[in-house]
Amino acid sequence: MEETQKTIVVALGGNALQRSGETSVKDQQAVARETARQLVSLALAGHKLVIVHGNGPQVGNIFLHEQALNTPETPASPLDTCVAMSQGEIGYWLQQGLQNELLAAKSDRSVASVVTQVVVDQNDTAFQNPSKPVGPFYVDETAARTAVGDDAAVKEDAGRGWRRVVPSPLPLDIVERKFIQNSLAAGDIVIVAGGGGVPVVQQPDGLVGIEGVIDKDRTAAKMAELISADMLLILTTVDAVTINYRQPNETPLYEVTVEEMQQHVVDGQFAPGSMLPKVQAALEFVQLREGNRAIITSPQKAIEALDGKAGTQLV
Amino acid sequence: MEETQKTIVVALGGNALQRSGETSVKDQQAVARETARQLVSLALAGHKLVIVHGNGPQVGNIFLHEQALNTPETPASPLDTCVAMSQGEIGYWLQQGLQNELLAAKSDRSVASVVTQVVVDQNDTAFQNPSKPVGPFYVDETAARTAVGDDAAVKEDAGRGWRRVVPSPLPLDIVERKFIQNSLAAGDIVIVAGGGGVPVVQQPDGLVGIEGVIDKDRTAAKMAELISADMLLILTTVDAVTINYRQPNETPLYEVTVEEMQQHVVDGQFAPGSMLPKVQAALEFVQLREGNRAIITSPQKAIEALDGKAGTQLV
Numbered sequence: 001m002e003e004t005q006k007t008i009v010v011a012l013g014g015n016a017l018q019r020s021g022e023t024s025v026k027d028q029q030a031v032a033r034e035t036a037r038q039l040v041s042l043a044l045a046g047h048k049l050v051i052v053h054g055n056g057p058q059v060g061n062i063f064l065h066e067q068a069l070n071t072p073e074t075p076a077s078p079l080d081t082c083v084a085m086s087q088g089e090i091g092y093w094l095q096q097g098l099q100n101e102l103l104a105a106k107s108d109r110s111v112a113s114v115v116t117q118v119v120v121d122q123n124d125t126a127f128q129n130p131s132k133p134v135g136p137f138y139v140d141e142t143a144a145r146t147a148v149g150d151d152a153a154v155k156e157d158a159g160r161g162w163r164r165v166v167p168s169p170l171p172l173d174i175v176e177r178k179f180i181q182n183s184l185a186a187g188d189i190v191i192v193a194g195g196g197g198v199p200v201v202q203q204p205d206g207l208v209g210i211e212g213v214i215d216k217d218r219t220a221a222k223m224a225e226l227i228s229a230d231m232l233l234i235l236t237t238v239d240a241v242t243i244n245y246r247q248p249n250e251t252p253l254y255e256v257t258v259e260e261m262q263q264h265v266v267d268g269q270f271a272p273g274s275m276l277p278k279v280q281a282a283l284e285f286v287q288l289r290e291g292n293r294a295i296i297t298s299p300q301k302a303i304e305a306l307d308g309k310a311g312t313q314l315v
Numbered sequence: 316m317e318e319t320q321k322t323i324v325v326a327l328g329g330n331a332l333q334r335s336g337e338t339s340v341k342d343q344q345a346v347a348r349e350t351a352r353q354l355v356s357l358a359l360a361g362h363k364l365v366i367v368h369g370n371g372p373q374v375g376n377i378f379l380h381e382q383a384l385n386t387p388e389t390p391a392s393p394l395d396t397c398v399a400m401s402q403g404e405i406g407y408w409l410q411q412g413l414q415n416e417l418l419a420a421k422s423d424r425s426v427a428s429v430v431t432q433v434v435v436d437q438n439d440t441a442f443q444n445p446s447k448p449v450g451p452f453y454v455d456e457t458a459a460r461t462a463v464g465d466d467a468a469v470k471e472d473a474g475r476g477w478r479r480v481v482p483s484p485l486p487l488d489i490v491e492r493k494f495i496q497n498s499l500a501a502g503d504i505v506i507v508a509g510g511g512g513v514p515v516v517q518q519p520d521g522l523v524g525i526e527g528v529i530d531k532d533r534t535a536a537k538m539a540e541l542i543s544a545d546m547l548l549i550l551t552t553v554d555a556v557t558i559n560y561r562q563p564n565e566t567p568l569y570e571v572t573v574e575e576m577q578q579h580v581v582d583g584q585f586a587p588g589s590m591l592p593k594v595q596a597a598l599e600f601v602q603l604r605e606g607n608r609a610i611i612t613s614p615q616k617a618i619e620a621l622d623g624k625a626g627t628q629l630v
Binding site: 023024025029061062064065066068069072073074075076077078080081084085086087088089091092093095096099100101103104110111112113114115116117135136175176178179180182183185186188191194198200205206207208209 | 338339340344376377379380381383384387388389390391392393395396399400401402403404406407408410411414415416418419425426427428429430431432450451490491493494495497498500501503506509513515520521522523524
C-alpha cells in the first residue's frame with residue numbers, strides 16, 4: 001500500500017453538508033456524519049488528508065442571526081468574523097463525524113479543524129462586484145431583499161432561487177500553512193480554511209480581516225499548491241460535471257483534458273459561484289505540475305473516482 | 316536558556332478579551348492584540364505554549380443572536396454548536412493578534428486555533444443546576460429575564476449585574492489531545508478548547524454534543540494534566556487573587572500553600588463562576604505531581620509572575 005499513499009486536498013461543498021430543506025443543526029450534523037463515512041475510506045486507504053469545506057448556507061445564516069440583534073450590548077459581527085464562526089461550527093460537526101467513524105473503524109488517526117486565515121488583495125475587483133451566494137434561498141428578488149436588507153446585494157442562483165451575494169476575492173496565501181503542514185506530517189487529518197478561509201489583508205501593522213467569503217474550491221487549489229499535494233478532490237452534489245446543464249442534451253464529463261475543459265469554460269458552460277469555481281480550481285491545480293490530478297465528483301463516488309472509475313477526471 | 320524552557324498551559328479569561336462597555340468586534344480584537352503582546356513574550360522566552368481561552372461574554376452573545384432569529388430557514392443553533400462558533404470567532408482574533416506580534420518580533424513560530432471537543436458526564440449534576448454566567452450583564456432580574464426569555468436561568472454575578480447562567484459540567488477528557496500534542500511537539504503555539512471546549516458525551520455510536528459551557532480554567536487544568544505540562548498560568552483581570560474581596564480588609568495572596576488555599580475555599584472566599592473555578596483549577600493541577608506550578612495573575616504581570624515576582628503563586 002505504501003507506494004499508493006497520496007497527499008489529497010479534499011474540497012467539500014457547503015451544500016454537501018446540508019440537504020435541501022433540512023436546515024436544522026441536527027440534520028446538518030447527520031449529513032456531516034454521512035460525508036465523514038466517505039472520507040474515512042480515504043483515510044483508511046492510507047492517504048494524507050487535508051479537508052477544505054464550504055460554508056455558503058451556514059455563513060449566510062450566521063450573518064442573518066448576527067444582524068437580527070444588533071444592539072450596543074450584543075453588536076453584530078462583521079463578515080470575516082462570521083466566517084471564523086462558521087469554521088468553528090462546521091469544523092466541529094465534521095471532526096466529530098470523522099472522529100466517530102475513525103473509532104468505529106478502529107483507526108487511531110487524529111482529526112481536528114484548524115482556524116485558518118487566507119490572504120487576499122484589498123484591491124481585488126471582487127470587492128466591487130459581489131458574486132458569492134450565501135445563506136438561504138428565497139422565492140424571488142422581493143423576498144430576498146426583505147430578508148437581507150437594502151444594503152446587501154442579492155442575485156438569482158443557478159435556477160434555484162434568490163440569495164444574498166458577497167464579495168469573493170481570490171486566495172493568495174494561507175497564513176497557517178506551516179502549522180497545517182506540521183499536523184499533516186504527524187499523520188493527522190486536518191480540516192482547514194473552512195468557507196475558503198477568513199479573508200485578511202496585509203496592513204503596515206499586520207494582518208487585518210476584510211469582509212468577504214473566499215471560494216473554498218479556489219482556496220483548496222491554493223492549499224494543494226502550497227503543500228505540493230498529489231491530488232485535488234472536489235466533492236459536490238453531483239457525480240460528475242455536466243455540459244448543457246439542465247438541457248435535453250445534458251452530458252456528463254468523465255476523462256477531460258485541460259484544453260477541452262478550458263473550451264467549456266469559454267463556452268460559458270458553468271455557472272459562476274457554482275460549478276465554475278470548481279472547474280477553475282481543478283484547471284489551476286492540474287496545470288501547476290506534471291502528475292497533478294484533479295477530480296470533481298460526489299462524496300459517494302470518491303473512492304471509485306480515485307481508481308479512475310467515476311467522476312470528472314481532469315488530466 | 317534551554318534548561319528553563321517549560322510547557323505552559325495558559326488559561327485566558329473571556330473577560331480579559333473584552334473591556335467593560337467595549338463590546339464591538341473591533342474593540343475585542345484590539346484587546347486580543349494587546350493580550351497577544353503579553354503572550355508573545357512567553358513564546359520568545361522559548362516556552363511551549365498551549366492557550367485555553369474563555370468565551371463567557373461571546374458565547375452568550377452568539378446564543379442571543381441565534382435565538383433572535385429562529386425560523387425554519389435559519390434555525391437557532393444549540394449551545395454546543397454556539398461554543399464551537401465562539402472557538403472559531405475568538406480563536407481567529409487571538410491567533411491573528413499572536414501572528415502579528417510574532418512577525419513584529421521576527422519570530423518564525425506558527426500559531427493556530429484547534430477546534431476542541433471535551434468529554435463530560437451526562438449525569439454531571441451541573442445539568443440540573445446551571446451556574447456558569449454567559450452573555451451581557453443586565454441591571455436587574457427583570458431586565459435579564461426580558462432579554463434571555465423565560466426558559467433560561469438567570470443569576471446575579473459577583474456584584475456586577477444579572478446574567479444568563481448555563482450548565483457547566485466538569486471536563487473528563489480532551490478528544491483532540493493527540494492532535495494538539497503533535498502541534499506542540501512541532502514547536503507550534505496552539506490555541507485550544509476555547510470556552511472550555513465543546514461539551515460532548517459518549518454514546519453507543521460515538522460522541523454527541525450536549526448543551527453546556529465547561530469552565531475554561533478546569534479544562535486548562537485537565538489539558539495541563541493530560542500533556543504533563545510544567546505550569547498552569549491562569550490570566551485574568553486582577554494581578555493577584557485576594558481574600559475579603561471588596562471588603563475594607565481585602566488582601567492579595569502571593570505565595571500560598573495548597574493547605575492555605577484550601578482553607579480559603581472552605582471559608583467561601585471565592586465567588587462560584589468567577590474566582591472559585593480558577594482557584595480550584597490551580598489546586599487540582601498543583602496536587603497532581605511534585606514540581607507542578609500554578610499561577611493566577613493578569614496578562615500584564617505574566618512575565619514577572621513566571622520569575623516569581625508577581626501574581627498568586629500556588630506551591
